[in-house]
Amino acid sequence: MRLSPRAALALGLLRLCLAQANFAPHFFDNGVGSTNGNMALFSLPEDTPVGSHVYTLNGTDPEGDPVSYHISFDPSARSVFSIDPNFGNITLIEELDREREGEIEAIISISDGLNLVAEKVTILVTDANDEVPRFIQEPYIVQVPEDIPAGSSIFKVHAMDKDTGSGGSVTYFLQNIQSTKFAMDHHSGVLRLRAETTLDYEKAQAHFVIVVAKDGGGRLRGADVVFSATTTVTVYVEDVQDMAPVFVGTPYYGYVYEDTVPGSEVLTVVAMDGDRGKPNHILYSLLNGSDGAFEINETSGAILVTQSPAQLRREVYELHVQVTEVSSAGSPAVQATVPVTIRIVDLNNHPPTFYGESGPQNRFELSMYEHPPQGEILRGLKITVNDSDQGANAKFNLRMVGPGGIFRVVPQTVLNEAQVTIIVENSAAIDFEKFKLLTFKSLCPCC
Structure with missing residues (x-):
């Protein structure tokens, strides 16, 4: 079938219109x-x-x-x-x-x-509850004076959780709350000193408080989970002046010997401020009991004897030393006292000495008849023995050295001084035909 030119043109336009009618998905x-x-x-x-x-x-x-x-x-x-x-x-x-x-x-x-x-x-x-709370601005270190009132706020911790909803809400707790002096506000993160609780620098200079931050929980991979994190708040306790001075090395005993030179140190008293963090300066002084025989160095605490031991009138001196804290402003503060016992000690440096009627004497003579009655005292001898040491150093024994068993000396033990008596023990041994001269030594060995 042959189309006319006009029919062919119409069919081409129809095909073009059909092609342009393909709509988009x-x-x-x-x-x-x-x-x-x-x-x-x-x-x-x-x-x-x-x-x-x-x-x-x-x-x-x-x-x-x-x-x-x-x-x-x-x-x-x-x-x-x-x-x-x-x-x-x-x-x-x-x-x-x-x-x-x-x-x-x-x-x-x-x-x-x-x-x-x-x-x-x-x-x-x-959101899923996949984030752990994180403390910000760590480390947490705070200094608190030891006299801070009970219940006072000390520090505030802050933790963030990037989750939303309950998973992003954070509450705070303390570990081992029964053994701590502190309490934590669960919502604000404020750390407080617990009511009726005090800090004491002398007992604990630092406290390490463990804080737990816990989120509100949420779903993660099909399960309910709760995340937490911990941090440590270091609380350093600052010392304040609330303690009296403390003496070290008590009790104090000192000794002055008879050869001690005036001005010699007898002993040293040592005291320190009971507040160890910021100690005050310490000054020493004698309150009483020295009778002018002793003095103390006000800065070192050294006690000196100021008199010759021969001038000291007592065997024992009970001194009382006072220490005074001096504040940083220079004013006297807290005081404390301690007793100090000082004994005057004799040296065993004087041997016993025999004395006759005219003074020290080391030879005594006596004429007597033979065969005197047994137990007779040799009255022609006037002998005194003396040890000028003091106390136990003045105790000594007497004994006769010579032909044995003829005479006996009384007393045999002497303390300081005694009259010496010689008594006949063996009358038969005193025989002119045997001995025209008897020689004895009286010895004084120390006890």
């Missing part, structure tokens, strides 16, 4: 909560496992042509999804982190081979 919009369609208002929990099928793109072509699906991302962003172009199944291929990336922007497209329709979508990443 489109996505289905299935609304909020749907897992297939055009990802409108789609959200995804951040703890979704990698490899999960999370969504299916779904659309149609008006002419019924087959369609393919695609998803792409900005070159500067992560490609967190992959897609099956034939079925539109979207798979998570990168871990999500809401705290780092709360929204994901992507471009989804559908194509029938001739037409391509692209849409920009935003996927909301929802």
Whole structure:
């Protein structure tokens, strides 16, 4: 059949109009909560496992042509999804982190081979309780005076949890609350000294308080979890002047010997401020008991004897030493006293001495008849013995050295001084025909 030129032109226009009538494909919009369609208002929990099928793109072509699906991302962003172009199944291929990336922007497209329709979508990443509370501005170190009132606020800790909802709320607790002097406000994180509790620098110069920050809990990978973190608050206690001076090395005893030179040191009293953190200067003084025989160095505490031992009138001196703290301002502060006992000690440096009627004498003579009565006292001898030492050093024994058993000396033990008596023990041995001269030595060995 041959067409006229006008008929052929009309048929060509018809074919052109039919070719231009191929309409573009489109996505289905299935609304909020749907897992297939055009990802409108789609959200995804951040703890979704990698490899999960999370969504299916779904659309149609008006002419019924087959369609393919695609998803792409900005070159500067992560490609967190992959897609099956034939079925539109979207798979998570990168871990999500809401705290780092709360929204994901992507471009989804559908194509029938001739037409391509692209849409920009935003996927909301929802929170899971995957963050641990973190303390900020650590380390926590605070200095507190030891006289701070009970119940006072000391320090405030602060922890943050990047999660939302209950997982992002933080409360505070103390570990070992029964053994601590401190209390914690659970909501504000304020650390306080507990009621009816005091600090004491002399007992503890530092306290280490362990604080726990705990979140409110939440879901993570299908389970309810609670996260916590700990930190240490170091509380240094500052010393204040609340303690009297303390003497070291008590009790104090000193000795002055008879050969001690005036001005010699007898002993040293040592005291220190009971407040060890910021000690005051210490001054020493004698209150009483010295009778002018002793003095003390006000800065060193050294006690000196000021008189010759021969001038000292007592064998024992009971002194009382006072120490006075001097504050940083120079004014006297707290005082304390301590007793000091000083004994005057005799040296055993004087041997016993025999005395006759006219003074010291080392030879005594007597004429007597032979065979005197046994037990008779030799009255012609007037002998005194003396040891000028003092105390136990003045105790000694007497004995006769010569022909044995003829005479006996009384007393045999002497303390300081005694009259010496010689008594006949063996009358028969005193025989003129045998002995015209008897010689004896009287010895005084120390006890």
